[in-house]
Amino acid sequence: MESGRRTYQEVTRWLDYQRFYPTWLRSDVDDAPAEEWWRWRGLDVHLDRLAAPDAPVKLLLLHGAGGYGRMLAPYARMLAHLAPVEVLAPDLPGYGLTRGDRPVAYPEWIDCVADLVAAEQARDGRPVFLLGASMGGMLAYSVAATVDVAGLVVTCLLDPRDVTARMRMTRLPAIGRVTPSLLGPARPLDAWRVPMRWIANMGAMSNDPALTALVATDPSGGGNRVALRFLRTFLTSAPPVEPEAFTACPVLMTHPADDRWTPVALSRAFFDRIAADKRLVLLERAGHLPVEEPGLTQLGQAVSDFVS
Template sequence: MSSTAPTYYRDQRAWRDLQQFLPERLRLTDATAPEEEYWDWRGNHIHLDRYRNPEARAKVVLHHGVGTNGRQMSLVLGAPLARRGFETVALDNLGYGLTRVRAGANPSYDDWVDLVVDFLAFEQSRDDRPIVLYGLSAGGMLTYHVAAKAPRSTLAGIVGMTFLDQRDQRVRDETAHDRLTSRAGIPLFHLLARTPAARMKYPMTLASKMSALANDPAALEVMLKDRTSAGNWVGVRFIDRYGSYAPAVEPEEFDACPVLLTQPAEDRWTPLHLSRPFLSRITGVPVGTVMLDGAGHYPLEEPGLTQMQDAIAGFVTEHTA
């Protein structure tokens, strides 16, 4: 978290500026914003946006990508799903949003996976309601990595906006900032990650095709200025492990829970053909795809937003009955 970032989103302007680009029905006020709390994990203070509902049959845990944060998940999914009767919680993983990373720590992508695995266990220790895990952008593949590593009974389903296997060179080529980064930069980060330079911070706007995060140029400008989301800088160690992480279970052997892809139809960063190769290898559980008409990578547009919310609500209801 930036040293200038506030402790709570109620004191942050960036998400308030961003929500002006959403349909009015999705805009939050101080009265309708989620409860904010912190969860301690290995000396880190993890920020949570939560809509509590003890009567809800299921929980939906929301995870951001490498250009977003938990409050941006609450805007497009957390609040709408809560209004439909689900309990939702959106977390800020290490280095993003308002989470406060332990002094001296240098988080990797492996830590992201472990954090979510442990968070799900924490949630299950509180009650036994089924949980569905959602991930936007890079968070989509994280849902798979978590489901592959967590105990088998942890998740009732996973939903991703993309499922990008960064070990695939085509995925790297199309999602990195440029071809030089995907072909030479990733190997260089791999070498640097084994030196003291592993702690060096690098802007995600230069590592990835962040210019395609949102299709509305004014909304994109708001996000790029936000150091808690698209304007973030991450450690070399994180980029190295993000690009080379191997799941605990490869897709051919995956049978932990059903999978749903909610794919924005106007996604200029991670179109459908980048998720298909990985998902096609999963045959042990049901795998569905729903296209979100008119929506960009971070979906701001109708009817895609409503289609996404409908599809996820239906998926959660079906698999947590």
């Protein structure tokens, strides 16, 4: 291992999430996804991989602003069990074990995932599906609009140009209402890192107070500090293709039905405009981070059917 790199055998906060999932989806340090490093634009990007060399397709799990790849390990385990698929989960720049000295812009997340898709396709030619969770949903949409993927799965789709969406994403509605006008002049402060929980509505991350508290205090995820450059470039971003022109691949939205952070109506405002073949599955009794039944089982079955 190169100097400065850490592993999830050393950074073990992710183990605290396991108790919120059924026993068969839990991991420990001896039974966890394989860890890899992928060099990208001077950064060492950490990847979790559940290898399945005989599977016909791959699935990339993309976290949002409160997560990281290893946090999604129970979902990776579920999908690898239910479908013939190889699963990868990167820690996107600035989160998890993917760290760097310079402030990252949101478009770099799009470029990073697009380049990872290309690298995985070049590796063995297998088609790649994307699954974006939370803020990762719009990230996955933007990647699917720019590179060739086999299919797109999202848990929600939030357009930061929509003031209503911004008001729900941010901790205080007033922040979401005025954010673009405030962050534009703040460009000289781009390198300043602020706790994500100051900005995002982390209190609605899940419907389980204990799980929400864990996410909000996890320094790899919801307790992370994020450069203002990232927040500014995300909250003022636009997708590369408007939904009415998106026909790149089929789309599945598996939206938690009891999402107290980003209600279904917010995502439908964008989803209903998508021109591609699409399907909506509501995860019953599930919160923003879906751990409840029957929503958790419905998520696995819907994604399994989609990629199969």
